[in-house]
Amino acid sequence: MKExxxxxxxxxxxxxxxxxxxxxxxxxxxxxxxxTFDNVDDYLDNxxxxxxxxxxxxxxPYKILGVGIGAPNGNFHNGTVENATNxxxxxxxxxxxxxxxxxxxxxxxxxxxxxAALGEMVYGGASEMNxxxxxTLGTGLGSGLVVGGELVYGHDGxxxxxxxxxxxxxxxxxxxxxxxxLETYVSAPGIKxxxxxxxxxxxxxxxxxxxxxxxxxxxxxxxxxxKDDPVALKAFDITGKILGRKLADSIxxxxxxxxxxxxxxxxxGDYIFNxxxxxxxxxxxxxxxxxxxxxxxRLTDRNAAVMGASALIWKELxx
Amino acid sequence: MKExxxxxxxxxxxxxxxxxxxxxxxxxxxxxxxxTFDNVDDYLDNxxxxxxxxxxxxxxPYKILGVGIGAPNGNFHNGTVENATNxxxxxxxxxxxxxxxxxxxxxxxxxxxxxAALGEMVYGGASEMNxxxxxTLGTGLGSGLVVGGELVYGHDGxxxxxxxxxxxxxxxxxxxxxxxxLETYVSAPGIKxxxxxxxxxxxxxxxxxxxxxxxxxxxxxxxxxxKDDPVALKAFDITGKILGRKLADSIxxxxxxxxxxxxxxxxxGDYIFNxxxxxxxxxxxxxxxxxxxxxxxRLTDRNAAVMGASALIWKELxx
Numbered sequence: 001m002k003e004x005x006x007x008x009x010x011x012x013x014x015x016x017x018x019x020x021x022x023x024x025x026x027x028x029x030x031x032x033x034x035x036t037f038d039n040v041d042d043y044l045d046n047x048x049x050x051x052x053x054x055x056x057x058x059x060x061p062y063k064i065l066g067v068g069i070g071a072p073n074g075n076f077h078n079g080t081v082e083n084a085t086n087x088x089x090x091x092x093x094x095x096x097x098x099x100x101x102x103x104x105x106x107x108x109x110x111x112x113x114x115x116a117a118l119g120e121m122v123y124g125g126a127s128e129m130n131x132x133x134x135x136t137l138g139t140g141l142g143s144g145l146v147v148g149g150e151l152v153y154g155h156d157g158x159x160x161x162x163x164x165x166x167x168x169x170x171x172x173x174x175x176x177x178x179x180x181x182l183e184t185y186v187s188a189p190g191i192k193x194x195x196x197x198x199x200x201x202x203x204x205x206x207x208x209x210x211x212x213x214x215x216x217x218x219x220x221x222x223x224x225x226x227k228d229d230p231v232a233l234k235a236f237d238i239t240g241k242i243l244g245r246k247l248a249d250s251i252x253x254x255x256x257x258x259x260x261x262x263x264x265x266x267x268x269g270d271y272i273f274n275x276x277x278x279x280x281x282x283x284x285x286x287x288x289x290x291x292x293x294x295x296x297x298r299l300t301d302r303n304a305a306v307m308g309a310s311a312l313i314w315k316e317l318x319x
Numbered sequence: 320m321k322e323x324x325x326x327x328x329x330x331x332x333x334x335x336x337x338x339x340x341x342x343x344x345x346x347x348x349x350x351x352x353x354x355t356f357d358n359v360d361d362y363l364d365n366x367x368x369x370x371x372x373x374x375x376x377x378x379x380p381y382k383i384l385g386v387g388i389g390a391p392n393g394n395f396h397n398g399t400v401e402n403a404t405n406x407x408x409x410x411x412x413x414x415x416x417x418x419x420x421x422x423x424x425x426x427x428x429x430x431x432x433x434x435a436a437l438g439e440m441v442y443g444g445a446s447e448m449n450x451x452x453x454x455t456l457g458t459g460l461g462s463g464l465v466v467g468g469e470l471v472y473g474h475d476g477x478x479x480x481x482x483x484x485x486x487x488x489x490x491x492x493x494x495x496x497x498x499x500x501l502e503t504y505v506s507a508p509g510i511k512x513x514x515x516x517x518x519x520x521x522x523x524x525x526x527x528x529x530x531x532x533x534x535x536x537x538x539x540x541x542x543x544x545x546k547d548d549p550v551a552l553k554a555f556d557i558t559g560k561i562l563g564r565k566l567a568d569s570i571x572x573x574x575x576x577x578x579x580x581x582x583x584x585x586x587x588g589d590y591i592f593n594x595x596x597x598x599x600x601x602x603x604x605x606x607x608x609x610x611x612x613x614x615x616x617r618l619t620d621r622n623a624a625v626m627g628a629s630a631l632i633w634k635e636l637x638x
Binding site: 130150158160161164165166176249285287291 | 481572
């Protein structure tokens with residue numbers, strides 16, 4: 001009998017879901033709105049209804065083993081979503097418990113970067129690794145730490161927030177309220193902000209001077225770099241320097257076998273990997289030098305978050 | 320029948336050892352030289368001989384359950400001491416295997432700060448904690464990370480080297496070969512270096528201006544601080560700022576319940592704890608603010624390293 005786990009990835013705008021088998025194949029995918037519902041009960045009613053309809057696409061005899069959820073500010077220990085700034089629902093939402101009323105199955109929940117780390121372990125490039133770090137580079141910088149084969153949740157369930165370590169004293173304003181957080185420099189908006197700083201210093205010879213702040217995105221910076229645009233190249237170098245140095249700190253914490261980069265910026269290939277690696281090796285303690293691989297994630301982009309969410313359950317079942 | 324674990328703490332100059340019971344009581348302690356032996360075989364022959372003689376002091380029927388060793392650059396995974404800069408023996412020493420020839424018992428080995436973290440968990444203030452960080456402040460800054468009730472060893476067995484995260488680009492020269500490592504600022508020699516920087520800026524009204532670099536030690540700085548010496552007070556504030564900010568980074572990694580400070584500098588009490596706490600809370604991501612305790616270690620100073628080493632075995636036996 002075929003076995004599936006329901007994977008649910010809750011984003012600020014959309015919620016993606018699917019039925020994922022042990023090999024990471026995703027079936028009966030669906031997308032439902034998140035932010036059109038002011039009330040979490042209405043949101044969940046709609047989501048469950050869509051899941052029940054989608055499930056009818058599954059063929060042959062099958063069994064559903066559980067529900068894994070990736071959600072902003074997801075607390076693994078309590079199955080709650082807590083004060084997520086990019087969701088409309090305030091306070092502490094007991095989401096796992098609420099889903100449990102519809103599915104009498106194990107329901108597990110964590111944040112999306114932790115889910116991606118589990119996805120890398122269950123389906124991706126970390127299947128043989130016990131110690132690694134996952135870095136997701138999107139509108140922010142997310143991270144998931146795996147130590148001794150287990151995801152690090154920490155005392156309060158929120159461990160692995162590397163996007164919010166400080167890199168510049170009194171630096172760029174961050175969405176979290178602090179200044180100078182890593183993700184204000186290393187993320188899609190982060191490299192854009194760096195481009196604007198560089199244009200202010202010297203815009204000569206750069207095609208990026210033709211875009212407004214609202215127009216520019218990280219793909220344009222990547223395309224400019226491929227044409228040897230000096231500002232774009234410099235922006236990648238600075239981004240890799242800041243990331244590489246912070247990864248050196250992370251290595252001193254958990255001594256991983258590898259660090260995976262996932263998401264939009266990671267797709268810039270050598271433009272981001274080379275400086276990251278270079279400055280990481282320069283900065284890291286000798287004990288760890290030339291030991292830690294920096295690798296592109298092997299999760300497929302389209303379903304990574306849904307796969308990661310479902311990995312929460314597959315990982316539990318393997319214990 | 321009384322049960323003991325042999326705890327061995329290998330320092331650059333001396334090796335301390337003792338027979339430790341499950342409550343952390345240390346019996347038949349001994350101190351043997353480390354650096355008088357150019358050859359590790361001779362060193363070990365002497366150490367074993369002393370242990371065998373010391374063992375005769377134990378009274379009544381007893382059983383020895385294992386040998387725990389704390390050593391510089393100790394690799395837990397392999398039981399080796401690897402290229403330790405403050406030991407005379409070069410290369411990779413299979414110390415656990417060598418000890419095993421004399422004691423047909425479990426032999427475990429790690430570095431001294433990891434051992435101290437285990438000691439805090441087995442005998443000290445972390446007995447009820449699953450997630451905490453141990454910081455040892457001595458001639459360097461050592462650290463041990465505990466995640467989910469387990470010490471973090473990492474892929475290569477050397478995790479938890481927080482003394483060697485960078486805090487100042489091109490900063491102070493560190494014994495590890497890099498510049499600007501945390502321990503060049505936060506340690507007994509670190510605060511002394513800070514005092515000398517401050518004296519260079521403004522030495523007025525400070526009794527510390529009367530000491531040479533070779534004379535000054537961290538206890539003199541503490542004593543001056545108690546008399547409101549402006550340079551001493553400022554030095555503690557700077558030390559706590561640098562430590563507190565880096566602890567904020569560590570919290571974002573593993574979200575501990577508490578951070579313990581151990582060793583000479585930690586005995587300066589409020590002078591070091593207050594600024595550390597203040598700057599840590601200022602710098603840490605909101606999610607973690609006012610959640611993480613900074614506590615003095617509850618290991619007794621005299622035997623802490625030997626206790627920690629023996630905790631390696633007690634911890635394994637409890638599995």
